[in-house]
Amino acid sequence: MIAGERRQSGKTFRAKDAATGEAFGEPFFAASDADVADACEAAAEAQKAFGAMPLGERxxxxxxxxxxxxxxxxTLTRRAMKESGLPEARLNGERGRTVGQLRLFADEVENGAWQLLRIDHADPGRTPPKPDLRLRMIPLGPVAVFGASNFPLAFSVAGGDTASAFAAGCCVVVKGHPAHPGTSELVAGAIEQAVAEAGLPAGVFSLLNGTxxxxxxxxxxxxxxxxxxxxGSRGGGLALMRHAAxxxxxxxxxxEMSSVNPVTLLPARLAEAPEDLARAYVGSLSMGAGQFCTNPGIVLAVESDALATFIATARDELANVAGQTMLTTGIQRAFDEGAGRLAKRAGAELVGYGKETSGTCGRAQVFTASADAFLADEDFQEEVFGPASLIVRCKDLDQVAQVLAGMEGQLTTTLHMNADDHDAAATLMPILEQLAGRIIANGWPTGVDVTHAMVHGGPFPATSDGRTTSVGTLAIERFVRPVSYQDMPETLLPAAIRDSESGTLRRIDGQYQL
Amino acid sequence: MIAGERRQSGKTFRAKDAATGEAFGEPFFAASDADVADACEAAAEAQKAFGAMPLGERxxxxxxxxxxxxxxxxTLTRRAMKESGLPEARLNGERGRTVGQLRLFADEVENGAWQLLRIDHADPGRTPPKPDLRLRMIPLGPVAVFGASNFPLAFSVAGGDTASAFAAGCCVVVKGHPAHPGTSELVAGAIEQAVAEAGLPAGVFSLLNGTxxxxxxxxxxxxxxxxxxxxGSRGGGLALMRHAAxxxxxxxxxxEMSSVNPVTLLPARLAEAPEDLARAYVGSLSMGAGQFCTNPGIVLAVESDALATFIATARDELANVAGQTMLTTGIQRAFDEGAGRLAKRAGAELVGYGKETSGTCGRAQVFTASADAFLADEDFQEEVFGPASLIVRCKDLDQVAQVLAGMEGQLTTTLHMNADDHDAAATLMPILEQLAGRIIANGWPTGVDVTHAMVHGGPFPATSDGRTTSVGTLAIERFVRPVSYQDMPETLLPAAIRDSESGTLRRIDGQYQL
Structure with missing residues (x-):
């Protein structure tokens, strides 16, 4: 779907039922190099009009x-269920999140503070004379968005990347994920209608399919x-980074690539409620077949009777977890391989399995290893995408700190604690700030609120660029750049940085003004 | 100078007198790989303490x-004069800018808005329950700063990069520019004293020398x-980008690499004052031997009698421009070669020369070419670092727009205009916003004010990352990253995002509050 035109030529592929791996329905047409070029050209042509659209209209x-x-x-929920294997309630919730974040970004566009408006008035009497300087953010230009497999709505065609790029005033060319082409087409059709009804050039949005x-x-x-x-995957992200460089x-x-989201159970809290923690842990790691970026892949705790109880409870709890259909047969295969590698690492012991599964379901599983074993093999940090997790048993809190300090960058890290653990937590905080983009107290990392203070990002390899977030309103800043106007006549200045304007947060001669 | 220790071993080199190319004074010791590792290790160790320093103390x-x-x-001025060949008044002014920007960043640290403080309060009644989320920016970690040859004070050891990195709370390891090792050592000594007096770990700052x-x-x-x-140079910057990737x-x-800073003379303004414009142009292009990042390397205008007058006046004015010592013999040689290449391009004609020069001086020179010739050879866009410039003669305003739209990314672009030119200017503005980080009206690009609304940046290859600036208070944002705290007990929260705090711009439940 290129700038409103549906092209039907080239290689074809079909959607697959996630539950069976069987192809079904109408064929989709893979985009050629010429299609890519046409979509990008249309986006570049539409960029001037879309970027200059008044913020209220945007x-x-x-x-x-x-x-x-x-x-x-x-219609959308049913199609996404068939293509992704995700259950109805989850997909209805995800649709709510998708439209919710579009509306949140609409509010954010109108708020306008993201333009970083700054005015420094002239001072002709200074030596040398001080010029009049005014700054605002402008759209970066057309953005390529890659649909993610694990959020067929909220991080796909009209997901967080598209919403924040549109909010910044950037045209979007989506590369749809081949695991849910029908879902992508439905959503793309909705965007196409909105583009047309808003009177925008069709090049504001294109969807390219392919495998x-x-x-x-x-x-x-x-x-x-x-x-x-x-x-998506670390390999995919790194390849795109290389091409871009x-x-x-x-x-x-x-x-946004890879994260095992270490969860630390501090001793006093663990001693207080090992069974409750274990039940919540198994619920979090198996939710959505473990296919969340923020799945708790590693749990750390100090060896103790309470930890033994936690592990035993997790084993019992796991035994009741039914397998869930994974997103694709490829993902299910990769999960089995990854979990198999984890099981074979020196020092890894099985804690327990979920119920036996068949077909394209992922079987929940938990392993444990000593921190000594963990520290001896950095591959223990490898993300296993799916319902698998590792409990790392540490000798003491110093070893907890050592393990956390040696880990790769993460999206999230979590502390479970009560008031008696606060001193230990305070010691760990600087390490956790270096480790991750979000630090959670007494919760589980699955669940990413779309709001102003959310960071869904973190040091490499959690993301390619830990200075940003892909969820929450701060995500808009990824797609803008600053321009400064020096001694520009008022009539040529963008309206937002004229003296006569007001209503938006601005910094005038150093002072912030609402 | 590694974490306060002066190491005197390894290969040596000596400073050179810019005016003569002769070595003079004491030897400097080139840093070994072990020295680099030690400086970085000391910075990493000092980072925790420096990053956590209260903002008032920072x-x-x-x-x-x-x-x-x-x-x-x-002492500093004299040493810098000898090493750089720059005149006393310029270097005294540059010292003022250097300490001025350190003090501006001190104010900025205290202002604190750059931390992007955000608080979203919990809503336990929402479905799903909304967590408490709070965001702030933290220092990225130790920063490597490369001293620039052309600003031995303001963009070298304690220049804009170091000031903004310190302001962000990042330790700094400087690679000193070999063209001014004595100047670098003096400034490094000043930083070293400040680090010691502030009671900071010595690893907060190191200087590495080498050629x-x-x-x-x-x-x-x-x-x-x-x-x-x-x-520095485009080649140098690209090499570092490759290593980093x-x-x-x-x-x-x-x-910040390469820019020819196109200046457009719109017809009404050009007709009004061709001689004045020509005199100001020659002054700008020859100032500081043309060794500014923002030197006006290209001037665009529509063919007219006024343009002929502008060119003739520039020729006469140039004839009075005395050569000035360039920063190094290497830069002088590269200037001669670059200007030689420009002179030989198909369609290039000499307008005139400055006074004959000898030794390490750069001879001012101006060329002209038709826009047709310019458009036929993209190498016309190559920056010639030094007092050389090219006047591009266009057939009409459409061709001016065509030339500007086809140029590489720039630090600045300028319009000279009067009220009769405003319609033409309005047409060009969207092109200029895409082209550069700063758009100047009726001025000359040499001269970069250090303030809040300055952008000294721009699309590639002007800089590696057009989303930022290296001059002005916004530069601090390059060296921080966001961390979000979810449901964190008040005692474990950073003070700036506790409910009880005030005095700093914060965004609370979506509303900005001063």
């Missing part, structure tokens, strides 16, 4: 996209693309 | 650095370095 456009997706209703890596590569290499949003004009890939 | 430290540099007085590219490469590859600030943990290089 906000209305985002709300219109949300309304059109809402109007898809059950080959070459499609994503061509998109990232297209000179008209100014930035990339990606959520080698361009004649290098660009930034905002890739 | 601001006081920045002011102390400024005071210590001020105290160097004439080989391998030193910079080792520094960028060191795993403890979290970001890089660089101002290939690291196990890739990092961002903020490289």
């Amino acid at each position: 906000a209305a456009f985002l709300r219109l996209v949300a309304d059109k997706i809402d109007a898809l209703g059950d 080959e890596n070459a499609l994503g590569e061509a998109l990232v290499k297209d000179p008209r693309i100014a930035a990339v949003g990606f959520t 080698k361009r004649r004009v290098p660009i930034t890939v905002y890739a | 601001a006081a430290f920045l002011r102390l650095v400024a005071d210590k540099i001020d105290a160097l007085g004439d 080989e590219n391998a030193l910079g490469e080792a520094l960028v590859k060191d795993p403890r370095i979290a970001a890089v600030g660089f101002t 290939k690291r196990r943990v890739p990092i961002t290089v903020y490289a």
